[in-house]
Amino acid sequence: MKEYWHSVDLEKEKCNGCTICLRRCPTEAIRIRDGKAKIIKERCIDCGECIRVCPYHAKKAFADDLSSIEKYKFKIALVSLPLYGQFKLNKDINRVFNCFYELGFDMVYDVAFAADIATSLQSDILKNNSTKPLIATLCPAIIRLIQIRFPSLIDHIINIESPMEIAARLAKEKASKEYCLNINDIGAFYMTQCPAKITSIKKPLGIKKSYVDGAIPIKSIYTKLIKIYDEVKKDDKIQQASGDGIGWARVGGQSFSLDMDKYLAVDGIENVINVLEEIELGKLNNIDFFEGYACVTGCVGGPLNVENPFVAKNRIRQLSQKYGKRSLEKEDVNKLIKDVDIEWTEEIEPLSILKLDQNIEKAIEKMELIEKIDKQLPGIDCGCCGAPNCHAMAEDVVKGTACLEDCIVMLRKKADK
Amino acid sequence: MDEKEKNTGIKLEYEIIKDDFSRAGEASSNIKRVLRQLGIDSSVIRKTAIATYEAEINVVIHSEGGKMVVNIEPDKIEITAKDNGPGIKDIDQAMQKGFSTASQKVRELGFGAGMGLPNMKRSCDEFYIESEFGKGTTVKMIFKL
Structure with a gap:
């Protein structure tokens, strides 16, 4: 078994040994020893709850900073779904995406568009399925939670890649073709909303190696983007997702994009645990699809975002309406993904750490x-x-x-x- | 050593209260947690959880309250659900899929589909039921490990 690595870390000098994170951790992964919090790494699922609740800001996530992109000849920014919800609606999101060129990136790729692709693939899987309910893979913390606490539900997990991975593969393929680059010279960086995404890059589940090379927290680049916004000169068409794809940033967005009728969309780790208990008891066999998120409101509620989760969630809803429903044609999807793998190659194993x-x-x-x-x-x-x-x-x-x-x-x- | 071997078992007991739907499921999630810590195979845990949940619900809906006792030994899990009445008139009929004496009110809550006993029987390796009308019912289930 792979050694477990997790991205949530403690800044010891800031911790005063209070018991707030201790009580809130959903997997009982924290102990206070010698007056400081200590994370039991095997138990941590990187949900980020402790980062959110720590009054002393002593919890942080291991992430990359902007300087780490310099290791690569060609730099790709993967603009994440929650990024859509971080800016006032009078700001043009395509212009925000163009700001990434000023930060040193050579290509900017819209992850929400990969969510459009994922919608199409998931809808096929849901059509030909007898396991009920199928569980969405978007939130990596929930997958870890299932490995630890609900191993009998592993078979319910949809085994295709997340929009982040699909975007990384498509962007890298595009870059290597258009600029005749060696794939090793291309670095793809995800603008992350949460520590769980960072872990899923460093220690992926379902695949051997992630196509993403690093993760930069949204909150560490936010002010830079705001400062550049008025001066940015480039005006490439980067935004290409439909309202459906953008909607994946909030709880319920996947089910909406899939036109699901019998679904459950649950946010907040404790709520997710309660519903998974019921699924395990077979009480929810009439449900076709379950999407669960560790964070309240979904990915826009991730602890590395800037905006209030509820404000951001509402913006996502408005943007979804603005960009509208537009399903991709099956042929186009097949053409797009013909050279990239989007299915998992590795089994998800139960973790018997308890x-x-x-x-x-x-x-x-x-x-x-x-x-x-x-x-x-x-x-x-x-x-x-x-x-x-x-x-x-x-x-x-x-x-x-x-x-x-x-x-x-x-x-x-x-x-x- | 011989004497010790006899003692290798753990006993858990849960009180089940009549008509208390809000607490129904507590015993089964607790048992699930214990089994997980004991390193029991997840498919067995799931079956045990389903069966104990059904047993719990049955006691809540149909009886005057009762008790669930779980004995876990290295080679088997034994679950006994014993209630304080009213007992089952016709056990063969009660074991049929879809048969239920549940009231309309209970059915509206989504219970009483007549699958409780059949589901319990299907989930476990050995199933025993005893009932005396007017007195009470005892269900015993064994899961081999």
Whole structure:
């Protein structure tokens, strides 16, 4: 199995050891040790919830900065879906995209157009399908969540690439043909809205290697774009997506573009977990399609965006209307993707990181011990011990990564005796 | 060592409250979490979760409340759902797909399709049902590991 890498990181000096991220982490991946938050890397799904909630801005994502594009002879900017929602509607989005030339890029490619292509491909898959519901792949954090907590739903995941990967392949192919370039001289950089996308580039799922070479957070280039906007001279036609493709930036956009009737579109990681529980129980077999997002409002709610997620979501809706429905002809799609792979080549494997022991008898013993310790603990889930709740604390004690006296209530009891 | 081998099992107990739909499903998600931590195969976890959920819902809808007991051993999972009445008149009829005594109200909530018992039976490896009319019903399911 591949070693797990994740992009959310802690700036130690900024962390004051409060318990806010600890309690909000949906996979219980954070512990407070020696007064600082610590991420258990195997458990982290890069949803970015801790980045969003940290009052001290101590959580960040490993990302690239603009200077890293210099490693490549030919530089491509992949302008992401959420970027559409970051600017007031009186700004011309095509002009915003042209600003990327001023930042040093040689080509700018509209990822929302790749979403139009993905719409066409997904609609074929949905037509000939008996697994219900099929699960969309757009949010990489949800795929990781399924690997860890819902492995029996892996077969429900649609196994085609995300618009980001499709865009990278098409842009690189175009660049290498038009400018007679070696593919290794071309660098494609994604303007990212979230850490999960960064992880899906560095450690992709479903494919051996990503065609994207780096990810630059939207919030790190936003002010630069605003400053250049009035002076930009180039006026290439970059924006080419339909309203449907643009709509993928918000929750429900995929289902809308696919003209789905029986679908569920769910945002916010806790809500997604609840619905996946129901899917696993077979309670939602009448649903054809499920799109889930770790972030509230969908990708426009990603923690590396600038704009308020709800404002951005509304803009996406307005832009979707403005650019309108325009499905791509099947022939055109086939022509576009004839030289690139868009299907997954690798299996998605379940991750059994929650397992207590390889040996089931030992695992049962440990579980009994956990239940016993859990009963002794106060059950107030205060987080003072450094674990997110008393049950997680009991697990840590059994695993040997914490001791009972870390619990201040237990310590007090002991002192009173 | 011999004595220890006898003890290699874990017992979980859940109270199920009559008519409380908001809590129905709690026991099955809890059992699912435990099985996942024990490293049980995901297809078995799914089957167990479906069967326990159906059993839970049955107790909530049809009975005066009851209890679910889960025994996990290295080679099998044993689930017993025992309720406090009213019991089933005709078990053969109750086991038929689509047969239900659920009220219209319950059906409007999306339950009572008459698939509960058949689904439970289909999901597990061994299925036992005992019922005394006027007293209560006990369902026992075994999942081999």
